[in-house]
Amino acid sequence: MKLEKAFAEDIELCITAQEADRHFEKGSIKSKFNFQCPGDKCDAPVTCANLDRPKNKRKRDPYYKVVGEHGPRCDLARDIKYQKNGSRTSSDIYSDSDEYLDDAFRLNLQPPSTRRPEGSGAAIGKDGVKGRARQKSGTESGRRKTQPTKTLSSLIDSYLNKESIIVQLPQTGVIDINDLFYEVNGQDVGELEDDFRVYWGKAWFNKKENGYSIVFEQNLTLGETTRRPTTYMPIDALGSSGFGRFNLSALEKIADNKPKMVFLLSETGPRVKNGYINIWCEGPEYLDYRLIDK
Numbered sequence: 541m542k543l544e545k546a547f548a549e550d551i552e553l554c555i556t557a558q559e560a561d562r563h564f565e566k567g568s569i570k571s572k573f574n575f576q577c578p579g580d581k582c583d584a585p586v587t588c589a590n591l592d593r594p595k596n597k598r599k600r601d602p603y604y605k606v607v608g609e610h611g612p613r614c615d616l617a618r619d620i621k622y623q624k625n626g627s628r629t630s631s632d633i634y635s636d637s638d639e640y641l642d643d644a645f646r647l648n649l650q651p652p653s654t655r656r657p658e659g660s661g662a663a664i665g666k667d668g669v670k671g672r673a674r675q676k677s678g679t680e681s682g683r684r685k686t687q688p689t690k691t692l693s694s695l696i697d698s699y700l701n702k703e704s705i706i707v708q709l710p711q712t713g714v715i716d717i718n719d720l721f722y723e724v725n726g727q728d729v730g731e732l733e734d735d736f737r738v739y740w741g742k743a744w745f746n747k748k749e750n751g752y753s754i755v756f757e758q759n760l761t762l763g764e765t766t767r768r769p770t771t772y773m774p775i776d777a778l779g780s781s782g783f784g785r786f787n788l789s790a791l792e793k794i795a796d797n798k799p800k801m802v803f804l805l806s807e808t809g810p811r812v813k814n815g816y817i818n819i820w821c822e823g824p825e826y827l828d829y830r831l832i833d834k
């Protein structure tokens with residue numbers, strides 16, 4: 541669900557991203573991180589993506605992205621949940637404005653329970669490519685052609701196998717798989733654009749009261765802050781996800797104090813707030829890991 545307005549902390553008003561752009565230019569809004577969910581009784585953090593990016597370097601105009609948990613009584617979160625349950629395809633990140641491309645893979649972020657289109661007989665092959673997508677295009681008379689897709693897990697395999705693959709991102713076009721994957725390795729990420737990237741590196745899963753925090757081994761630098769970036773997976777996000785790799789007993793085993801090679805897909809770049817660097821994890825389909833051979 542697109543967030544039309546967000547609460548701008550610096551001016552204490554709910555405004556559109558376009559208005560935020562003007563305020564940022566004037567200096568009355570100081571940072572793309574100074575936004576919150578406009579919902580009642582909610583202070584979920586919001587990033588105004590690309591706000592700090594020079595206009596000539598933007599592939600996409602600034603837009604709001606919620607990058608944290610909504611409060612328990614947030615009315616907006618209720619609407620979003622309702623929308624998600626109501627439509628099978630609402631979690632598809634692509635829209636009609638994304639051009640059909642023969643030679644690029646799209647990200648498949650549908651939860652497994654909804655992944656198989658009804659009655660199409662499409663099966664996810666070993667390589668994660670939908671069966672129907674392999675068929676010659678043009679046979680579906682008048683219907684939109686289906687572009688090949690890859691789940692995060694399948695993309696990770698391709699990356700580790702050094703396959704040369706082009707990935708199509710929503711709204712911003714294609715990217716080489718080697719540019720999509722971004723190793724967390726001490727860089728300054730101040731110039732990094734807000735777009736889908738797979739942040740990866742050695743990291744630990746730590747059990748917390750209501751979820752798991754994942755801490756990378758290496759630092760990132762953002763502004764004045766140099767820190768090991770973290771992400772968080774709340775238990776209730778796992779509930780009905782159908783993800784075997786992140787059911788509760790699997791997670792108990794993963795949080796065993798041994799580092800894993802973690803891969804985290806995120807639409808916005810790392811966020812710095814109160815001295816911490818955080819990368820937002822939208823849900824279990826955005827996170828995967830591989831065991832490290834000793």
Ligand SMILES: [Zn+2]
Pocket residue numbers: 577578579582583584610611614615616617
């Ligand atoms: Zn909210």
